[in-house]
Amino acid sequence: MKIFKIVLTAVVVLVLFVYMLKLGKNKTNETSTKNYISEGIGVGLAVGAAVSTTVKSVDIAVGVGLGMLFGMLIGVNIKKKGKK
Secondary structure, eight states: OHHHHHHHHHHHHHHHHHHHHHHHHHOSSOOGGGBOHHHHHHHHHHHHHHHHHHSTTSOHHHHHHHHHHHHHHHHHHSBOOOOO
């Protein structure tokens, strides 16, 4: 069961990493001010730390890392609306 958790974590991180690379290649001229990447990283770090401390089977380093990754993914995909 322990090896299953390790392999599952590695597969999830690898898939998300490849997805982030493909997103980065498609966006060459956009700046980071047009999306919520910094807000997503901050919220992801906080949620990851909170989840990893409440769930005792998850190490805090894994929780923070995955929280940051998920926050970054969500922040990159949400666009800021222009000022009217």
